[in-house]
Amino acid sequence: MTTATYQRRSDVAVLLLDNPPVNGLGDTVRKGLFEGITRAVADPAVRAVVLAGRGRGFSGGADVRQFNTPAANAEPMLHQVIAAIEESAKPVIAAIHGMALGGGLELALGCHYRVVTADATLGLPEVNLGLVPGGGGTQRLPRLIGVAAALDLIQHARTVNGAKAVALGLADAAFDGDPVDGGVEFARTVLDAPSHPVIGRRAPAAAEVDFAAARAAVSPRARNADAQRGAIDCVEHATELPLTDGLDRERAVFERLVGEPTSKALRHLFFAERKAAKAPGPGNRPVKSVAVIGAGTMGGGIAMAFANAGYPVTVFEREQAPLDRGLALIRRNYEITANKGKLSQDEITQRLARIKPTLEMPDVADADLVIEAVFEEMPIKKAVFQQLDAVCKPGAILATNTSRLDIDEIAAATSRPQDVIGLHFFSPANVMRLLEVVRGARTADEVIDTSMRIATDIGKIPVLVKVCEGFVGNRMLTGYWREAWFLLEEGASPQQIDRAMKDFGMAMGPLTMSDLVGLDINWAARKRLAPTRPKHLRYSAVPDRICEQGRFGQKTNAGFYRYEPGDRTPIPDPAVEEIIEQCAREAGIERREISTEEIVDRCVLALINEGARIVEEGIVQRASDVDVVYVQGYGFPAWRGGPMHHARTTGLDITLAKIKALHAAHGEFWTPAPLLERAVAEGRTSL
The missing domain is CATH 3.90.226.10 (2-enoyl-CoA Hydratase; Chain A, domain 1)
Known part of the structure; x- marks a missing residue:
């Protein structure tokens, strides 16, 4: 041939x-x-x-x-x-x-x-x-x-x-x-x-x-x-x-x-990103205009992402003050980019002209795609979707930017659940390339296809996922943070854990990341899930105690670290060490020396084991989708190819053996994922 x-x-x-x-x-x-x-x-x-x-x-x-x-x-x-x-x-x-x-x-x-x-x-x-x-x-x-x-x-x-x-x-x-x-x-x-x-x-x-x-x-x-x-x-x-x-x-x-492994990992991601971005079907709905509900940091970033790609965007807020703050932040972000020589003043003017602010919900009625970006609480989101259901034109795609809430419950607040989908942007939304496209149980195929295509149109790498607590990225992050908190109680310091994970290649350590994201966000999720948390499983009170003192991370200049005003450099804080030691005493934990190897193994293997469960449950279409999510959205080193590729490079048999050892030492949280056990038993080299 x-x-x-x-x-x-x-x-x-x-x-x-x-x-x-x-x-x-x-x-x-x-x-x-x-x-x-x-x-x-x-x-x-x-x-x-x-x-x-x-x-x-x-x-x-x-x-x-x-x-x-x-x-x-x-x-x-x-x-x-x-x-x-x-x-x-x-x-x-x-x-x-x-x-x-x-x-x-x-x-x-x-x-x-x-x-x-x-x-x-x-x-x-x-x-x-x-x-x-x-x-x-x-x-x-x-x-x-x-x-x-x-x-x-x-x-x-x-x-x-x-x-x-x-x-x-x-x-x-x-x-x-x-x-x-x-x-x-x-x-x-x-x-x-x-x-x-x-x-x-x-x-x-x-x-x-x-x-x-x-x-x-x-x-x-x-x-x-x-x-x-x-x-x-x-x-x-x-x-x-x-x-x-x-x-x-x-x-x-x-x-x-x-x-070498580095090139193999980068080539793996090259193909993984392209597979992930493919729409599953041929259906399509034309999207010529977009509306964003909420002018906060996330809503403003989403508006910028669409305006940058040439879409007219209507931004809705309930009150003038937050709307003005949102527009000022958008303008400031554009000016920062211009000062770096990446945008001209004419380009800034053109992009800002595409963004129309409004205090009137009916102004979003004709938008082809409406994206809700309000506070991460189910009652608030359901109320917004009831309003959108009443004012938006038939056939409009109604999207929520929730990072972990149930899309199907949100869709049930409308008379058109087939038009509802999750578009989980990552902050800052105008910069981060990952987009989790979350299909609900009743989301129409053409809504899914359109969302995947529009993601690539605005320069994002979409990954199609199904509904579950935290979807892919935040669901895996739960175990990652859990092990970091447990390691704190067992004897590691915040800076030791963060240094170990940065040396592994992560963009930042798990505790620095917590401070950046905002400890209050994850605290709210823990409180929401508390009634369903198994009481017999170990639970670290460390992050809760930190939040109870009003330490929410960089936004309050104090979290797992303290921060000088206007400076994001994490500074070790003796007050946090006191909280950790107190929690360890109350839990009856005798603190010890923790090695770098143990820190890396427990944090990374937690990602791999949960990732394998996600693959087995069909939350993603393929294992490589998990790698795309974690490299593009959570700072996993690209030269390691993502958690699932890293397991393959390490050897699935070696990975499983380490997880079994942790299961024996630490209990139920470390029950090996059945998919991983089957893959090893069958002699497979990848999941």
């Missing part, structure tokens, strides 16, 4: 990449290209060759699905295809539309000329997958556009549009319309040239950057730190070595990285 077709346009051969959805350069594509180049070179009637992509773009790069499989190293390799192009006396033109990314751009760099549409996207984003370009990108790009510009694009996975590519010298010309027509038209302008430029034959690029400084500037906590350093090394080689030697060094770095 070939996925690159050969055509003729008079005296110009056309090779079309045809491997949907993004013309990945898998083994069959490379084979078709190599055979096509060979055929065109041998045909005396052919005077030039045009490479173009069918469908959405030129090429999205290597077929990542083939990494770590025999197909990835099947000949001809990409470097052999490029060598055949460079050896051709006939001009070979890459006609780029849509995208030329990764290996797709490396293929284009191997061509004599590149022509682009102005809106095409070009780049070498391999570091996002924990890799470096493996097809010569780090060697040819510096020779073409200069070392500083090339290093910036490669190390930081930046992309440029076609117009910028022409300005950089990355492309030779721009065209409008069909890529084959554009490529053939350009080919006729160079047919009679005495020779054609070959990037690979240029002398090593002159060094323009301080490579040692560039390496030192890489954050050791970056998810792709090793790949960034590898990219810097490879670009430096381009300034020192002939092409052949530089290509060998680049390939060696690529082969080292592609086999």
Whole structure:
């Protein structure tokens, strides 16, 4: 089977990449290209060759699905295809539309000329997958556009549009319309040239950057730190070595990285996020306008997310003062972004103009999507939905931003439960990419599909989940925090626990996170669930006692830590240690030395065990959805791939053995998830 077709346009051969959805350069594509180049070179009637992509773009790069499989190293390799192009006396033109990314751009760099549409996207984003370009990108790009510009694009996975590519010298010309027509038209302008430029034959690029400084500037906590350093090394080689030697060094770095756990984890997430974002069906409801109920921090962030994507948004509040505060916060957030050089004043004006404030509930009547973002109490939310049911037009999607309440109970407050869905944004909603899309028992399929699609439209990564206490993220967080509180009583300090989890790779420790989120929010949930809590199970009073003293975290300058006004730096507080020691005494717990290993095991294994239960109960569609939630919403290190992938990397058998040991030591909370036990018994390597 070939996925690159050969055509003729008079005296110009056309090779079309045809491997949907993004013309990945898998083994069959490379084979078709190599055979096509060979055929065109041998045909005396052919005077030039045009490479173009069918469908959405030129090429999205290597077929990542083939990494770590025999197909990835099947000949001809990409470097052999490029060598055949460079050896051709006939001009070979890459006609780029849509995208030329990764290996797709490396293929284009191997061509004599590149022509682009102005809106095409070009780049070498391999570091996002924990890799470096493996097809010569780090060697040819510096020779073409200069070392500083090339290093910036490669190390930081930046992309440029076609117009910028022409300005950089990355492309030779721009065209409008069909890529084959554009490529053939350009080919006729160079047919009679005495020779054609070959990037690979240029002398090593002159060094323009301080490579040692560039390496030192890489954050050791970056998810792709090793790949960034590898990219810097490879670009430096381009300034020192002939092409052949530089290509060998680049390939060696690529082969080292592609086999390492970090890249495997990042590639796992790459596919997991794309699977999670797919709508389950074809249904759709048009959404042209949005309304947000509540102008608080969350409501304002949601309004910004939609306004940023071009949607007109009506923001409702009951009183003028909170409405004014909400609008002021929105404006301040935009100004902060502008001060960082990421927005112009014109763009701020345009986005603010899309946000219409109102004190009148009937003003949301014509919105296609209404999102409630009021206080997290069931009676308040039900009252809001009764109002929305009365004023909103038929067919409007009614969404709640609840983080853990029962969607079905909220929907029951309306006469149209089929139109009700949960859209759990994460704070700050205009920044955080995760969106839990919570389907109720009676939510219509087209409402689910529309919600999934609109999430991607506004730049979010949606994960479809079912109703349960806390959904996915907060349900798992319950066990994570539980173990942190138990460890406090048993002898660990807040800073010891947080340091252990940060060293593991979490964005912040569990207790710092509690202070950031607000201890009162989780306290309210604990009080709501208290009547159903099994009395025979251990319960830590530590967070309750802290809240009883009015310590709600950063918002009150005191929680598990204390904070100076206007400063989010957590400061250890002896008052908290006294609370912990008192709770331990009352519970009859003899405090002891706690190791870092025990802290990490208990906190992470709590996530894994609960995640396995969530998968088994069908709350998510697949185990990798849990990973997406925890990496994108809760700061789990991406380079570990998420809790479920981490269990796979550690070994499910080892993971289960540790959970069983904790069950023996600490009791019922650590009952192993049945799915995990079955997977190990069946010899499976993943859940």
